[in-house]
Amino acid sequence: MFISLYFWFLSDICGTSTLFMMLSDLFDSITLDQCDSVFKFVEERVSLWKSDTFYNAGKNYLLRMCNDLLRRLSKSQNTVFCGRIHLFLAQLFPLSERSGLNLMSQFNLENVTLYNTKAEDYDELRKSSVDEKEESMDIEEGEMQDSSSAIPIDYQLYRKFWSLQDFFRKPIQCYDKNSWKAFEGHTADVLNCFTSFKLDEMQISDKRSKKSGRAKPSQNFFAKYLTSEKLLDLQLSDSNFRRYVLIQFLIMFQYLHTQVKFKSPAQTLSEDQTTFIKDIRERILKMLQETPPDGPKFAKTIEHILAREEYWNRWKNEGCQSYVRQLSEDDCKARSKFQTKHKRKNIGDDLKASGGKLMKLGNSELTRLWNLCPDNLDACRLESRNFMPTLREYFEESIDQADPESGIEAGYKLTENSTFGWKSLRVLAHSSPHFFAQPTGGSANQGSKKMTEYLDSMVQKIIDEKAVAEGKGKEDVDADKNLDNTADMDDNLEDKDDASTRPASPAGIPVTEDLVSQLSQKLEKSWKSLGTELGLNDEEIQGFEAENSKTQAQALSMLTAWMEGEGERATVSVLEQALREIGQQDLANEISAEQGSPKE
Template identity: 55%
Template sequence: MSPGLFQFNEARQKFSIYTKEALNIKNVKPLILIFSQLSGGETEKKTTLDQAFRGVLEEKILEQVECEDFLAIISLSINGVTEGICSATTPFLLLGDVLDCLPLDQCDRIFTFVEKNVGTWKSATFYSAGKNYLLRMCNDLLRRLSKSQNTVFCGRIQLFLARLFPLSEKSGLNLQSQFNLENVTVFNTNEQDSTLGLKNFQHTEDREDGMEVEEGETGDEEPTTTCSVPIDYNLYRKFWSLQDFFRNPLQCYEKISWKIFLKHSDEVLDVFRSYKLDDMQASKKKHEELKPPGEEHVYFAKFLTSEKLMDLQLNDSNFRRHILLQYLILFQYLKGQVKFKSSSCVLTDEQSLWIEDTTKAVYQLFKETPPDGEKFSSMVEHILHSEENWIAWKNEGCPSFVKERSLESKLPKPAKKRPAPEDFFGRGPGKKVLMGNEELTRLWNLCPDNMEACKSESREFMPTLEEFFEEAIEQADPENMVEEEYKVVNNSNYGWRALRLLARRSPHFFQPTNQQFKSLPEYLDNMVIKLAKELPPPSEEIKTAEDEDEEEDNDDALLKESNEKLQYQETELNKGTPFYTA
């Protein structure tokens, strides 16, 4: 074997030893050290360390150690992922191994660790690698738990998944609006096995005979009520058969099923109207005072359908609210626009009118049900109104709530325009800007408005073609016998300005030509010849003696005006580069 070849068994044994050492000192440094010393590829060493973690965890499970030892190994693997010495999936594999091997009471403690580290699982390092592992782990736990006996634990798992996954996660949205048809409510469907009729008969016979009833037999601890509708098997069967419609609302669109639902609902709601519950605020406070400290409220997610409980359930305000709320949820689905609802699922006018009247009746029953009926009714109405927003969101395909930046916002923003000095020193004809120097102050205040000064005709520095190429045309004339090296077209500065001027004022600059030029002076010579043919010859005026005298008299004035104009142009050059300057 060559010395650089990776030895799996040897590396796994060393990793196992150093993993136990790291557990003892509660630090990942020993593993980082041995990871850097072993030869082989990084992927090979990571895979081997993953196996070492699972091997050490297996030993701890067989030793039946405390949950803290399992959590220490998992925490060590998390640090290993952060340090880049093991795979990102390792902590999730270890969690799955532990939860598969431990009883439910210890799984509760392990899951507490999972809940506390939800921020770690949502980080970029772990989320992509572990989200499917966590989802599978939670679903396996839910299969082992009882929804009626482990209600709180099941709720914690659901809340953890809601915190872990984003709101737009498709796996938890029920996009096709399917119903949980497995949620079947089981009750007595055989009238011959019912004891309701016999029980009512015995109570009536006992009261007619004047027999004394012991305290507690008639439920004196519950609020006393009077009912105009007898509680018999017929009412019991109709009452619990409504759960099948709440489970599968699509039955309400069938003609026969709707008649059954309508008949049963009218009778059940009549019973609720007949059973007027007393205000139980006083009895509730008394019950809370007698309640032992530390006793927690137990919630059962599934209805108890025993016939013996029917009387007590009708006198229970919480139970009544559950049933009435189911009606409102059902009505919201029947009336609402759901994307995946079949086109045949349409309510008739008669059905819509009945639903509208029944909805008002349900809210009225909410208000009449103590305690805090008015408050509870308004709260339910608000929640159902908010639910309509979620329905509309799902109908739109569940778009992400994270708004993408528009193209305009992604482009770099232009630099802010530098404010003009007038914004600092003020405006107006009488406002003089002091620049700190007498000459600068004079030049700056020549015009009160800078924009108007820039538009002035005196700012026009671009010469005409005749003026600029006059010298070049004269030098191009053979009669003048100007040597080639002394021509202005050979000056690079002159050539650059000549090209800019031709681009602005000469059509020859853009006309295509087959003639090729090796240099800029050669090109300018050609352009000068063309311009000489087009431009008019300079006019020669015969000056008289009188004109010469007048011209001599104005020499001083013209010279002074020329000097002032030159000074002005030089000042303006400091503000902006003129067109023809290099």
């Protein structure tokens, strides 16, 4: 479990394909014995590799890794390991995966069975084998009788028997008349040999009990036939070996008789061939039933497996269609009708359908809240939900404290409270953005002092506006509309020394080309700082510097670009404010004086 979680974590860091590349390189760099141990880790986590995170990215890597292992392994010596790899691939890929199918019905022509093709060598080996048995002194009489075969073995039977493996390897040879004639003769002789020597279950059990010391028969599996001349008489007396050969006949007959998509038109059986196959098949099934142990049960199992193989072949002929059943049009309509009929409705849908009538939610408080307004979004926009107080309501207590008759010292006023100060700024910002022109400045202590002075000036401004409104007899005067020109008050608070000598700069006067030309002659090297304060980036400033060699032309280009880019927002007050920020107080006062005086 820990390793699986580690793989999940590692896939987010380096990508899923990296994990499979590491596994592939690991198998390439270790021995086969080590591969056997490491492969247990891979095959135990089939469910992890089949997950959406790993399958699409790693299926090709795993297939290539398994194929490389199969090429390194020996089919005769590493049979179990090869089988584990094939089982792993069968579990990893879905049943409809076409990359693991033999769609073209091709045969493994490399599986060649080698045997002795010279009669002289066969006779010599048989004679030497008999001499060795006669000279042996350790073999008892009863064992000698058991080892002798009741089947007459000669070279012709030996040659015919092993030549059948070539037909099993390549069944399409049977469609040739000459090859079929040879196959027909060899098959008849081999089956007659099997029939002439029937195996007895008691005899087999006695032989195995003498060899192994146990009465229970053992199961033997052979990956590759041994074609030695000395072993043929023993092989023909073995029940498992006989079953192997008989099953090969059945598999070959099924291929010849079954319709395969990729067979050529010439690959068809004649009536005589069909009759021969039918008779031989019945004869082989009967021999399987007579072969111990559990002959009838074994023969029935083989018939069932071959019947299932026909369905598999039919599925391949039809193009390997998906095993997921597709719904018909009638089923789709019925399902959509069922889903529409039983679709769960939302409470809001029921309220709209009821035309705005009272909707009961099962609780008195929920019912009251829901039915306050037919539309919940409109209810959120009601004026009654606006909890922001007006300036006069919020500063009412501060106005009373500002009255000298109240006798409240400056240190105990609300304007000295920092929490009240920040809340006041939020109320002022909601009323007019000009209150944030320069609320504070300097160090922390100076900033706190100016905040207090700023709030006191706002309170005094509200008192004056209230007195003016009451003196003129106007009712319901909105204090927010009378505070549009408070930027000059902020400037006075920022610079007390110049407050008496500098007139208030008009906020709405646009910057003209004449003003830009005059200012460019006086800026000198500070034009870059002014450009940064006006919102121009470093690339633009460097561009102005590269286009012009003189400082006046550079400043003029910068101011002209700013004026054209800002449009109506390029006002004298903004320019004046930027000059003060970069320390050009004299230029700011000069522009304010020139633009604030009446024109002749």
